[in-house]
Amino acid sequence: MRRILAQTRKELTQIVRDYRTLSLALLLPIFLLLLLGSAISLTVDDLPIVVQDLDNSSASHDYIDAFRASVTLHVVPWPVDLKPEDALTSNQARGALIIPVYFGRDIARGSVAQVQLLVDGSDSNTARLIAGYSSQITQAYNAASGGVVRAQPVQTAMRFWYNPGRSSKKFYGPGIFVLGLSMFPPLLASLAMAKEGEQKTILQVYVSSISAHEFLLGKILAFMLVALGEAVLMCVLLFTYFGLNLAGDPTPFLIATVLYAFCVASFGVMVGAAIPSQAAALQAVALGGFLLVFLLSGLIYPISNIPAGLRWLSNFIWGRYYIEIVRDALLQGGGWPATWYKVLEIAATGAIFYALAWRTMRRMQVKA
Amino acid sequence: MKKFLHRLFNHRVRALVQKEFRQIRRDRRLAISLILPPTLQLLLFGFALSATVSNIRLGVVDDSGTPESRELVANLTESKSFQFAGSYLSVDKLGAAISRGDLDAGVVIPYDYARDLYRGNPSTVQFLLNAMNANTAAIAQGYAQGVIQSYNQGLAAGGIHASFRQIAAADVSRRGIVSLHPAYLFNPGLVASWFIVTGVFGLLLILNGSIVASAAMVKERERGTIEQLLMSPAGTYEIILAKIAPLFVLLFLMTLFAVVVMETAFHVPIQGNLLLLLAASGLCILCGISIGTVIATFSKSAEQAQLTSFFVNPPLSTLSGAFYPVEGMPHILQSLTAFNPVYHFVVISRASLLKGSGFGVLWPHFAALFAFTAVLVVLSVWRFRKQLS
Known part of the structure; x- marks a missing residue:
């Protein structure tokens, strides 16, 4: 010893x-x-996205504001005459939201307005997160704008254990x-x-x-x-x-x-x-x-x-x-x-x- | 130009280059560490690191015990995202199983689930997620909500739950809704390895370059043969050139080999100009060699050089965005990445391989990479000459 x-x-x-x-x-x-x-950290936040608003109506502005208000995404300016894909290839944005013409008219008529989101898939995990965040924002927008919200028969209550934040x-x-x-x-x-x-x-x-x-x-x-x-x-x-x-x-x-x-x-x-x-x-x-x-x-x-x-x-x-x-x-x-x-x-x-x-x-x- | 090259690579340099090549060939460990670890690491990292979340082990507490609740469980577990991992009688038992680590998630279906649905009332199902891993939890949440949403649409469409249509009916007098269609560009299948492999590639170039270079440089000093070199008629720049050139050539061959591995094993697409990537690789290799040389001039033996590299390599790899996205870092660290040559190369390699970006878009990163390389080469030459005199 x-x-x-x-x-x-x-x-x-x-x-x-x-x-x-x-x-x-x-x-x-x-x-x-x-x-x-x-x-x-794999859960990225504050990701840049660009918006191409071809409609430029008050409804589309409301919708974009919903994206602006989120913590996980932020909207960076992008000239209308440039292709939104270029924002992805030049690494200026990770996603591009394209709002079509007649977006406001479709909303006012009570029909479904189709919006496209281009996501940079080169980082697959981040791409999944962007798509998830955006659809959550869209859902929240639909609920808030008093759209045709179908009452959801089954609702989920999520509880995050051990690491709630x-x-x-x-x-x-x-x-x-x-x-x-x-x-x-x-x-x-x-x-x-x-x-x-x-x-x-x-x-x-x-x-x-x-x-x-x-x-x-x-x-x-x-x-x-x-x-x-x-x-x-x-x-x-x-x-x-x-x-x-x-x-x-x-x-x-x-x-x-x-x-x-x-x-x-x-x-x-x-x-x-x-x-x-x-x-x-x-x-x-x-x-x-x-x-x-x-x-x-x-x-x-x-x-x-x-x-x-x-x-x-x-x-x-x-x-x-x-x-x-x-x-x-x-x-x-x-x-x-x-x-x-x-x-x-x-x-x-x-x-x-x-x-x-x-x-x-x-x-x-x-x-x- | 030809004359200049001829003068640059004169007979003395050629002789020294030949000597270096022979030395590398005879040093088996050096030769092996040039080819084997990079390939192995590229394969290992590419296959082993993946953030995809699938087969989440789901425990079920079904207090309702009705065909409706079993249908919900079946909907959840029939996808690849969740796998059924056991049925529990009480929430406490489910909680204990999650804390033991037997389960990743649990779902609790209330006893009045089917009754509520038949009456046309909404029913709330509880999900318990082990959120230790923040990323897995965020993605599992998305999966669960997606499954429930499509289940809800199935309910609204009719089928065995006809009575539910009353509250599911669309109210046409109100405003329309937005439907979002995500499309994944550049990597439609969301292959996780493409992200890792294109990043690790850059890391390998610099780290491997610096390890090999410091080993080759410090050897001369360790053995004391550096005095013999000094006595030879070759000037300092000729000695340095002859030291760097063979390493550069061998590391460049390794780069080509790594590109082939990326192509064949991982099927990484080459959307952009391959020459652009190879030019960046060349800069990167020079950068790595210079880092190695600087480390070698500060150390007296091979093991000292390796120990010193432990202080240099972790910051280089941590702040490169090779394994995880730079956007996830705190803002202070994000701005530090601008001072990391690996980061600039990783951006170039991802953008040019996966997205097909050209020089017009990537030039700031090229400029930064070039600046770092120039500074490091000058620094290493200066340190080497100081050491010689």
């Missing part, structure tokens, strides 16, 4: 001495959380928190481990009385502490800037955080032990920690959208379970019934990484 702690202290001293790794460990996660957490920040904040934890602690751990191999200081470890388990645990403990420190810093941000709160029983979250710190630190140490070159180890961690967690964990886009051929891979991505646990703890509040097996998965993955690291260590010893 004493030897483990000594190893841990040595690692922490090494981190503190190199300003580059220190800022990587403490500043970058915060910076990334702030930047990505506020930048990622539908804030993107609250959904992506926890995800970026996990991304930061999946990236920086293993990065530092793999660097430290590969360094021992690259500079041959590992030989000194072999001849000392420290056992492989003690050596690995000492290293892992150091980077667990780094990870937990990052977690605390980022949590402060989550609870203040992102406005999140604990939604339910916090114990699964706390236990999973400690286990996840162990898991990522072991991952880093494992990679560092397997690849005794700092540059190559870095690339491997960047691939494993960043790319896989970014892509296959449901961070931005839901896992269910990944084609089945790739989707099974996400079952092996440790970050995926932790993201679900963090989101559950901060938004959903499902507690143990919803998360117990995810906590186990993280623990199991950590154990596998540790076992692999230990095996490579032993094999290295034979080689050296």
Whole structure:
């Protein structure tokens, strides 16, 4: 135990001495959380649209005013003699509303006025949202203008649970928190481990009385502490800037955080032990920690959208379970019934990484 | 012009270029990282990232238990948007299932649903949506309202609910209504991967360019062979030119390869002029190489260079609009994107590939990209020369 702690202290001293790794460990996660957490949002608002009013009647003006009043769309001026499609190809607008001649006459006659909306489909999600928003505006206009509103026999009452304001920040904040934890602690751990191999200081470890388990645990403990420190810093941000709160029983979250710190630190140490070159180890961690967690964990886009051929891979991505646990703890509040097996998965993955690291260590010893 | 080119690529430069090519060929990792990760990433990102919302798991609490209510549930679940994921006896149980994560949405049909419909009264059906993911919730709401609307139209049309026609009858004395017809231009099938792939393409050019360039540049310094280069009769500009030219050629080949992947794997249309896109790619690659060179001059070893790039790459990719629309960002960040070369390239690639926009429309982005490239190239040459002397 004493030897483990000594190893841990040595690692922490090494981190503190190199300003580059220190800022990587403490500043970058915060910076990334702030930047990505506020930048990622799929629910766009304030989208520019142009209007071509061929009718120019009071009815058409009323209708356009309904669009002007909305928060999600705003009308930008567009010369009447230019084609509305050009506003889309020149990126000046995301949609074009075309009101035909006789719009006002049709409305006054009590018949149906057909209006076309051209939507820029190059971003399919935004296109869907624009079409949805516009038809909601049109519905509201129809209801307000006292048109022929058919009483709707079945009405819907929508209740948005867990995130009633539908804030993107609250959904992506926890995800970026996990991304930061999946990236920086293993990065530092793999660097430290590969360094021992690259500079041959590992030989000194072999001849000392420290056992492989003690050596690995000492290293892992150091980077667990780094990870937990990052977690605390980022949590402060989550609870203040992102406005999140604990939604339910916090114990699964706390236990999973400690286990996840162990898991990522072991991952880093494992990679560092397997690849005794700092540059190559870095690339491997960047691939494993960043790319896989970014892509296959449901961070931005839901896992269910990944084609089945790739989707099974996400079952092996440790970050995926932790993201679900963090989101559950901060938004959903499902507690143990919803998360117990995810906590186990993280623990199991950590154990596998540790076992692999230990095996490579032993094999290295034979080689050296 | 020919004479100028001849003087620019004189025998010294040619020899150095040959040396660089050989070095890249022998460094297996560098050669692999030129071709494999870009293609792999393009495929992975394109296939894995999609915002389409489908198969929302819907739980049902049917307190009415009548043919009418079952018809409503059938209407909801027969589309691809919702899938039936279980029937629950009480709202509490449904709520527990949503909080466990077994369901994404729930619908509660009141016990007097059918009775109200037969009497001609409107009935309210409650939808519970897990709004953790704001985007999924917004789109699921649209789906649910769409299904209910068409169900209502079916009711008004008659069928088994003849008595409902009384209140559904149109009141002709009042004003007319507006009917909106959305048409999706440029991507009528709303293929999600077209958005991601055209964006990731630009990100790959710059990030990969900077990684490869910094690795190639820092190597000379790490090994100490930079002194040998200095002793050779070649001038600094010849050394720099010989370093940049092979990387540029290889990265440009990678670009062509990526375009082929976009075409064959994702069927991205090429509406605009491909030469325009390739010109922008060329600028982008130069930009990436320059970023890599600048990073390399600040680092003593390959791993330091990589660590430094961790401080440069996240802002570049976050503020590029490659993965998610720029319009969704807060306004301060939106204005910051103007200082990101990746953003300008992403706009050019999307507009020229998907929308067929020409130079006349895209020139501001070209100008910005050109300005960034020029500044970065000058900066990198200056840093490199400072390092040499």
